[in-house]
Amino acid sequence: MPIEIKHTIQPGTFSATTQPTLRTQDGDLVLRAPEPQDAPTVHAAFQDPAVRYWHARSMESLDEARAWVETAHQSWQREEAAQWLVTRAADDAPLGRMALRDMDLLEGHAEIGYWVLPPARGQAVAPRALTTLTSWAFTAGFHRLELQHSTRNEASCRVAAKAGYVLEGTRRSAALHTDGWHDMHVHACVGPAQGVSRG
Template identity: 40%
Template sequence: MHITPATPVRLTTGTLTLRPWAPKDAAALAELYEDEAMRRWATAPVHDEPSAARWVAEQRRGWETGERLAFAVEETRASDARPVGNVVLKRPATGSPSAEVGYWTAAHARGRGVAPRALTALSDWAFATFAHEGLSRLELLHQVDNAASCRVAEKSGFVLSGLLPAAPPAFPLDGHRHVRRAPSPC
């Protein structure tokens, strides 16, 4: 399956909708990055609306190439339509059995199960969509001092599988690798 921005992919899980990022999201994204925790854990270079617009454009290019499929996460019951998070599938070359996932959650949405629900929906979709290409394993990587990411990984079916050595400057501390395997065919 070739996926592009012309292929509207929308996923729903309960009150959450996952959809590709759009240019209209730049202002809200810049506001979300005013949060200190976002700036600490999310590595995107977002510090104002123009940099947010560049980040959104990069996510759109990721869909065009099929290498990085990023979804804005929205709550369907919210009167405010701004994103509450992001989940991403980082795909290697076709035929690889592994891919990486990532996520972040906005400050106003933390502690409500948004990240595990969105990450589970993304993972289920990835396994179903790319099984024919051999995808059988997803990895979630984070720094060892990010205890919240360990909890999200566990709640999303990712098992701690190893330690990663620090790789400064992007990863100044050691990390954890969590793995989720595709469900076995019946």
């Protein structure tokens, strides 16, 4: 059956362009597309127990990391997801990763994903990068962004709040981690073009 609503974001909007490089307002951080030379950084991230635990993913080899980078580029071209590495502007040192996952161009929805490397934690890398990504996403036409995390992950709750993502509720027993089912907090941010406050 025909859909009687128009796409919030016209298909082809992203695939026709190069994934943009973004800079935080303070100029200290850069969000850029991952490249093949970043595979060791991606691999190292998934050797960290916290990243493995909260994402319930492992990455055992550099070949897997290289495949992750290639998939990231393919996902942009397919307009399904977008991955950015967060780096220090002064020397391009990798600090973490930000992502838009499950991109829905019809209704303008996407879900946030991220991790921060252990040496960069405690420096407000995640909230600054998330604020920058959120601003770009709304400029690009997204209507609503969601961030979900385990209710046990207090650090992610703080990141969401600092970046203006409102806590909307809890999805009970919604995500399976290695130690069992977790309740999930749902935070969301709605684009200002719709006349709804972000925070």
